[in-house]
Amino acid sequence: MRRVVVAGRWDGARPLLPTGVALEEISQGVLAGCADAEPVLLPFGAGPTFDEAVAASRSQASFVRVPTDVASTREAGERVATALGESRVVVEGGHNASPDCGLGFLAGLLGVADSEVSGDALPAALTRAEELVAASGTDLVCAASTPRPLLGLDSVLAVDPDLTPIEEQNTALTGLLTQAFAHRPLGRRQLIESSFGHPARGYGSGAGGGVGAIIAASGGRIVPTGVLLDDLLTLDKALESADLVIVAEPELASPLLATSTLDSLTSAAAAHALPVVGCTVRSSLSHVERAEWGLHGVFETEVRVTLREAGRRIARTWLR
Numbered sequence: 001m002r003r004v005v006v007a008g009r010w011d012g013a014r015p016l017l018p019t020g021v022a023l024e025e026i027s028q029g030v031l032a033g034c035a036d037a038e039p040v041l042l043p044f045g046a047g048p049t050f051d052e053a054v055a056a057s058r059s060q061a062s063f064v065r066v067p068t069d070v071a072s073t074r075e076a077g078e079r080v081a082t083a084l085g086e087s088r089v090v091v092e093g094g095h096n097a098s099p100d101c102g103l104g105f106l107a108g109l110l111g112v113a114d115s116e117v118s119g120d121a122l123p124a125a126l127t128r129a130e131e132l133v134a135a136s137g138t139d140l141v142c143a144a145s146t147p148r149p150l151l152g153l154d155s156v157l158a159v160d161p162d163l164t165p166i167e168e169q170n171t172a173l174t175g176l177l178t179q180a181f182a183h184r185p186l187g188r189r190q191l192i193e194s195s196f197g198h199p200a201r202g203y204g205s206g207a208g209g210g211v212g213a214i215i216a217a218s219g220g221r222i223v224p225t226g227v228l229l230d231d232l233l234t235l236d237k238a239l240e241s242a243d244l245v246i247v248a249e250p251e252l253a254s255p256l257l258a259t260s261t262l263d264s265l266t267s268a269a270a271a272h273a274l275p276v277v278g279c280t281v282r283s284s285l286s287h288v289e290r291a292e293w294g295l296h297g298v299f300e301t302e303v304r305v306t307l308r309e310a311g312r313r314i315a316r317t318w319l320r
Contacts (some may be wrong), residue, residue, distance in 0.1 A: 001037040002319050003242045004030050006311075007265055009045030012108045013281050014303045019049040021249055022307055026279060029311020030246070034319040040045075042238055045261050046145030046225050050092045057232045062086050066093035066208035067160070068218050072100050073211050077108025084136035091215065092225060093208020094145035094259060095161045101177060102149060102210030109214075122180045129218040130185050140220030142212040143228045144204025146259045150213040151178055151198075156206035163255055184217035196233075204240035235268045245269045245309030246311070252283035252290075252298060266294025277314050278305070 010022035015023070020043055043052035047068065054063050062083040066076045076091060083089045109129055117125040120205035133140050149155045151174060158166055181200040199205060199216035204224065206212060212222050229235070239245065244252045247265050249257075257263075262278075269276045277297040278290075290298060297318065299310050 002034055002244070003038045003040065004244045004246060004315070004319070005040045005239060005242050006030065006246045006248070007044045008248035008262070008279075009043065009047070009049035010248050010250060010261075011045065011047050011049055013124055015307070017152075017307075018052065019043045019045065020052050021119050026246060026248060026311035026314075027044060029306075029308040029313075030315040030319075031124075032308070033312035033315030037315060037319060040238060040242070042233065042235075042264060044226075044229055044233065044235075046092065046094050046259070050145070050229075051223065052145070053229055054090075054232060056162035060232065061088035061090050064091045065095070066090065066091065066105075066211055068094045068096050070096065070209075071098045072104035073102055073209050074104035074108040074114070076208065076211060077105035077164070078111070079108075080105075081109050081111060081142070082243045084138050084140075085134065086138055088139040088141065090141045090143050091141040091211055092145060092229065093211050095148055095156055095206065096209035097161055099156045099206065099209035100273060101157070101173070102208065102212070102214035105208070106214050109218075112156070113220075115256035116267070119176070122176065123183075126180060126184055126214075126217050127186065129214065133220060134217045140215055140218065141228070142204065142207055142215040142220060142222045143225040144207035144212050144222050145225040145261075147203050147209050147224070148206040149202060149204075149303075150200040150206040150210045151181075152201050155194075155201075156209065181213060181217050185219045224264075226261035229261065230264050230268060239268055239272050239274060242269075242272065242274055244314075245274050246279055247276055248279045250281055252278055252280045252285050252293075252295075254284075254289070257293065262293060270294055275318060276320060279310050279314065 023041045200213040204222045276295045
């Protein structure tokens with residue numbers, strides 16, 4: 001048998017299919033191209049795919065996802081408040097189109113009106129959130145599906161998801177957030193001269209529109225989504241005895257890949273010296289960039305080739 005791991009995500013790509021269905025289509029093609037293949041499906045990614053990826057891990061933690069199109073993160077905060085007391089709560093979020101700086105999340109977590117976490121009330125609200133999380137004993141984790149911070153020149157408040165600069169900024173708000181987060185969690189030494197350790201300037205603190213910063217300031221932690229999924233899904237074990245890895249990714253292009261989990265999959269495959277083929281609608285990567293991302297081959301459907309046919313052609317090429 002030739003073990004083939006079919007992993008990745010297909011959110012928003014054409015044809016419009018849930019990731020699990022898209023991976024199944026590719027795997028059926030693999031079977032058509034190689035009769036002795038043994039496909040293993042592994043949804044792996046952010047957004048809606050995250051829900052599919054962690055479906056079998058719900059006994060290990062509670063999972064809350066912050067959609068990137070929401071204007072307020074309050075609902076996510078309310079869901080986390082309900083789950084506090086469990087051993088682990090994971091909140092996944094990416095680069096939101098309308099960041100609310102996580103203030104909605106904070107209000108929902110505390111069960112108060114949005115006005116009670118704004119302006120001069122923010123420091124006290126953060127203190128209450130830290131006390132609440134500490135008392136619960138919950139390991140509160142932000143699965144950051146974007147590396148961007150909440151504050152800074154490369155933050156979610158300075159750059160849109162398509163990387164166009166945001167011209168108008170609320171300097172009073174950013175000043176307030178900078179000062180309010182500087183001492184968090186309580187007892188942490190203030191680092192005015194450096195962004196290192198600042199909850200709102202660190203990796204992924206802009207995830208979920210600023211939810212990452214609130215979680216970090218409340219004593220929780222931020223983990224890249226790919227790293228979290230690698231651990232939950234025991235990716236290394238899934239790749240044992242594999243002969244080929246096919247990674248589904250809607251578009252292989254920079255800067256989109258900067259917020260993908262592709263590197264986690266290709267790094268794990270590299271550790272096993274496995275060939276990796278990207279299955280995508282379109283790719284603009286040069287040969288050098290493909291190598292940098294750990295891809296040994298790329299198959300572009302360009303919406304003209306079905307995923308099943310793509311899987312068949314990949315199998316005929318890579319499993320001879």
